[in-house]
Amino acid sequence: MIRGILANGFLWLEARLDTLFGARWNPLYQLGALGFFYYWIVAVSGIYLYIFFDTGTTVAYESVEYLTHEQWYLGGVQRSFHRYASDGLVLMMAVHVVREYAYGRLKGPRWFTWVTGVPIAGLVIASGITGYWLVWDQLAQYIAIVTAEWFDWLGIFGDPIVRNFLTPESLDDRFFTLLIFIHIAVPLLALLALWIHLQRITRPAINPNRGLAVGTFVMLVALSLIKPAVSHAPADLVAVPTHLQLDWYYLAAYPLMEILSYGAVWAIVLTVTLVLLVLPWLPPRWKPRPAVVHLESCNGCGRCADDCPYEAILMRPRSDELPFEQEARVNPSLCISCGICAGACPPATPFRRKSDLVPGIELPDLTVATLRDQLEAACAGIELKPRILVFGCDHGAPRQALEGSGAAVINQPCIAALPPSFIDYALSRNLADGVLITGCREGTCEFRFGNEWTTQRIEGQRDPYLRKRVPRERIRTLWASAREGARLCEEIRAFRDDLQALERPEPGGGGRVPDSEERKAAKAESHV
Amino acid sequence: MSKLSSKPLPKPLAYLGQAVVYGAVAVLLGYFSTSPAYERFPADKAQLVLSFTHIGERTTPCRKLTREEIAELAANMRRSEVCERERVPLYVELSLDGEDLYSASLAPTGLSRDGAAQVHERFTLAPGQHHLRLAMRDSARETGFDYESELAIELRPGQNFVVDFRPEFGGFRFGRQEGS
Structure with missing residues (x-):
């Protein structure tokens, strides 16, 4: 029933967008390709930011501030590109998953593409979280502590990770070197996962139609100029972050961790992952016989x-x-x-x-x-x-x-x-x-x-x-x-x-x- | 062959519609990238964090081996004493202005219960002057404490005050104070 409602909703919306964009430019028909497009924007802008980024407890924030304010016309725009394209990637990914589910495109031999798509979501979210961490502002401080406490809840670490963020003295500059390595490695893993995701598809559409790409790019430029991405106040482990402007595309689970509990969020994450992984085999069964x-x-x-x-x-x-x-x-x-x-x-x-x-x-x-x-x-x-x-x-x-x-x-x-x-x-x-x-x-x-x-x-x-x-x-x-x-x-x-x-x-x-x-x-x- | 499909809009109208759709997506991206704001912690409160790991004493003291027992051991395994692995749980008490804030028995980690016990707790407090008392027992004794500390603190709104335990520095360690 849910699937039927969703499918009807998509059919209705697609018809409306067809009248505006035509079938060739309809963004709903190119969600995967648009996801790739956002990914490449994130990658290119990330390379630029990396050139100016310094790894260290104080210099990390300063280098991002330099990019944002002193070099707003290029570095600042690139930073905004990096953020909004990352958000766009999550948005495209989410709509893509819901649409494929709504149209039932996960059963039978399609299980492979569906199942290999699941880890991509996790890798993309992990990439975004480590990215926010790098800025080392109050939002980063909050994310660092809550993430560490979330992992510590598992009880598998000898010394709790969160103790790395107890006091300014307990945090080492080299931690940022490790973090940027993770922030580069995880998206590369996501790219590998995307390659596997497309293995069973002939002529996969990995580039959106040129008109759609231009429109999306112009939209990102406009958004970056109208609402540039900025940092919170610098991280200060002697103070508690209070007022946080969360990026809900990546950090929606964080308030949940505090409202519910770390265990509850682990349970939700594992249950959702498991359900997504077994969905292709849930009733109704796939019946058609192969050619x-x-x-x-x-x-x-x-x-x-x-x-x-x-x-x-x-x-x-x-x-x-x-x-x-x-x-x-x-x-x-x-x-x-x-x-x-x-x-x-x-x-x-x-x-x-x-x-x-x-x-x-x-x-x-x-x-x-x-x-x-x-x-x-x-x-x-x-x-x-x-x-x-x-x-x-x-x-x-x-x-x-x-x-x-x-x-x-x-x-x-x-x-x-x-x-x-x-x-x-x-x-x-x-x-x-x-x-x-x-x-x-x-x-x-x-x-x-x-x-x-x-x-x-x-x-x-x-x-x-x-x-x-x-x-x-x-x-x-x-x-x-x-x-x-x-x-x-x-x-x-x-x-x-x-x-x-x-x-x-x-x-x-x-x-x-x-x-x-x-x-x-x-x-x-x-x-x- | 004639092709039947839905009639496209006139171009100017279609472009206007596309601009509206792109604008809507931009609003969606721009808004949820920072909003709604999350009030994670009341700005007029302070936070105290009790966080440490510490390994308690052994449940059974080490025992010296006799000369005969040592001789029975393989040559490369000979040692002067044997020790059980299991550690005692830590007992911790934290009180603020004479009121109990936290007390717990912290079990040692590890399958053999031979690891360090851990605690990481956050407490929201009213800012101002407070009297803090901490006590911990890490031995097999049944009453009393092996470590005790008391401190007068002044917390400002939004402050994060950390209490750690470092036996190498003599026991409880307190976070940075106003003006310190």
Whole structure:
């Protein structure tokens, strides 16, 4: 239920942002890439700050003050960049996690990406906390003491860490050397974790669209100039920090530690981590079966491997007698059962004889032969003319919205699981007068590339192409979310009107592709 | 092929909308990076921190080995006495102006109870003059104390006054005083 509410919320917000930014610039579609962008800003500004930063109980604060006030035009801006980009990173990370959860993108083979994302959150937060510590102002003093007490609660340290912060004399300059080492090492570990996080994703988006990057950068510049990051008063272990301006993106747990207890916060942190780690395996269970390769039909063309969004297909040397160099092999633990591979397989064409209709690769739960049977049965039942056949996906506009519309609907896990030849088949065999293809809203494809690959196949930019003979005016594509059933109905009505106009003969106008019987009849007529 | 998708806004309106979204994100980042402020400690109070680690005496005193017992030991393991590892818990009392502020028996750390006992406690106090008394027992005795200290202190608002224990300096050590 929570997931449903969140998903609906995201769908609503994405639609609003689409109208402002368009699908290409919509920030919600590029949360991971934006996170990377913030990370790089933090890294570059951090390098600059490091050049001027001095490690020592008194000089640390002074060097940061110099950067902030004496060199405000560069060092101060860099410091603000460093802070706000770090905050932006946490914000992007949080929204990214909630969105992926809302859309259920953590089950089955996606567990790896989800689980490897969990430690990244911890590493990023740890990086931020050590960063605040380095300034050695009153906020740093507070963080140092509370963090030390939090770890001391575990009772595993011989001498309590917090005793390093008892008096000014107990604090050593070299402590800051260690701290800056940690502050550099932990983000580097986070980068390594990010690399692992993306290992099972084909063509990961790690750079936001240029327009979005420019907008984000300008926003950070403006924010840095309007509200520059500044320090508290210098740390003084003889005084108690009283009024603190916490960075809630990183330090929200600190007041909790004092309000609840250190043990309670350990329990919360460990429970949240554990829940996040086991979420992919909690009910409902992941059921779809992975794609299977039929070697007798696989010619090793590699299109399925090219189109697979999760690197689940590898091309390997041929293991049978057929005269091809390679064959496709599915790694079941990576296959997400989207069926995009079947949509990319050239032999997956309904024009073949039924006995031959075994493509090189397909989903065992929705074979290409079954799809053709579904298509023929669905089209046979269309009564309202002009006859419209809708190829939909399970994650886009809901098929229930079309009940009573008179259109036939065939749904697949992903719209790119549809081999383009099925469109040709439906029109050239006179099974339908128009084909509407609908999938997830642009930029939000459940399986990442569904809309893109489908569009490219229809436009003849990606193998397998939709044949040129297919009249494009009888094809529509609609990218709509699960909330946009009404829009789908509206588009069906508009499409029907357009098809009706097409039915009226126009000189040289596009019409339906004649099927083979009609062509024979026409030929016979011409002989007569 | 016709493509159906939601109609985009006119460009000026879209750019204005984008600016609003960027502005909202900037406000979100800027506000929560420092606000709301957290009043962690009342500005009109002072803090006393009692913090030390100390290892108590052994529960059983070391025993000298007899000549025969030493001879029975392997040549490389011979020593003159044997000692049990376990230490006694520390008993600490802290009173302020004659009132008990803290008293506890602090167990030794470690699986064999042979480590130092630890305490790190913070107390919020009213500023002004106070009389502080500290006492600690780190031996097996049942009454009385092995260390005792008394001190008149003057705390100012916001001050962090630390009480440590360093046996090498003779017992309790007190933090920096006003003007010290």
